[in-house]
Amino acid sequence: MRFSDPLHGLTVLERGWLSSNNLLIHPAPGEPGAVLVDTAHVNHAAQTVALVREALHGEPLAHVLNTHLHSDHCGGNASLQRAFGVPVAIPPGLADAVKAWDDAALSYAATGQRMERFEPQALLNPGDAVESGGRSWEVLAAPGHDPHSVMLFDRAHGVLVSADALWEHGFGVVFPEIDGEPGFDDVAMVLERIAALPVRVVIPGHGRPFTDVGAALERSFARIRGFQADPARHARHAVKVLVKYHLMEEREQPLDALLDWAETTPLLRGVWERWPPAGAASPRAWLQAVVADLVNGGALRRDGGVIRDA
Missing domain, CATH: 3.60.15.10 (Ribonuclease Z/Hydroxyacylglutathione hydrolase-like)
Structure with missing residues (x-):
């Protein structure tokens, strides 16, 4: 047909x-x-x-x-x-x-x-139809x-x-x-x-x-x-995607709760361990900077102590 x-x-x-x-x-x-x-x-x-x-x-x-x-x-x-x-x-x-x-x-x-x-x-096996x-x-x-x-x-x-x-x-x-x-x-x-x-x-x-x-x-x-050429660039991109995705799931979350989630999520911890960001004193400080970048870029919104999906 x-x-x-x-x-x-x-x-x-x-x-x-x-x-x-x-x-x-x-x-x-x-x-x-x-x-x-x-x-x-x-x-x-x-x-x-x-x-x-x-x-x-x-x-x-x-x-x-x-x-x-x-x-x-x-x-x-x-x-x-x-x-x-x-x-x-x-x-x-x-x-x-x-x-x-x-x-x-x-x-x-x-x-x-x-x-x-x-x-x-x-x-659904590759090679099948x-x-x-x-x-x-x-x-x-x-x-x-x-x-x-x-x-x-x-x-x-x-x-x-x-x-x-x-x-x-x-x-x-x-x-x-x-x-x-x-x-x-x-x-x-x-x-x-x-x-x-x-x-x-x-x-x-x-x-x-x-x-x-x-x-x-x-x-x-x-x-x-x-x-x-720059695997760390991909890792940074992945972290932003995962944080944004989490806020799409939750719709909104207090900043401290969001950082608690991010600190204890194994994939995000793995990025910190493999590609430690320059100038970040701790995983929490780094993740707070990631959230700030997403807010500044318009992907998230901050209302006081609450982070919302944009």
């Missing part, structure tokens, strides 16, 4: 940055139902259920797929399972950790993020941002579901590097893989779908080269 519009039969639910986008692949005749790719953050789970229900227009939901298991991409899994009785497929790398609900292996404890436990029923919407979606490994992440590619129509491997203006934090493991080379390798594909449109994990793939790749190649 060929479509003149590469996005025919696809509904992209573009979400705010706390949540990933959701892609609903509507069923072709003879298919058991729609397939949903990624389920956003647990804070928005009720909204995700409502948006999906509305977008289905009475169609059944047959399956949920997760590109990776960060909290902003699978936080609605449990709610969707309750609402629709739907099975969930995940990449294989952390399947045992999900079944045992190992917070440390799943990164939720290390990053200090919220997540609701869910039960997976299937694996998912047949949905009258399309064949190739499952492609996409390590870097997350070592176990995958992308989906409909070669016939040039549609790439890139998750956090490629956005219009960058890519996701390279968490293995923050955790002391290599990841930059994986990011570059995945970008090269995307560049070799006949991509017409990218549906990213965050932000709008886009068609100027060459320009997006050029920006991302420049960004990863900069991080490879």
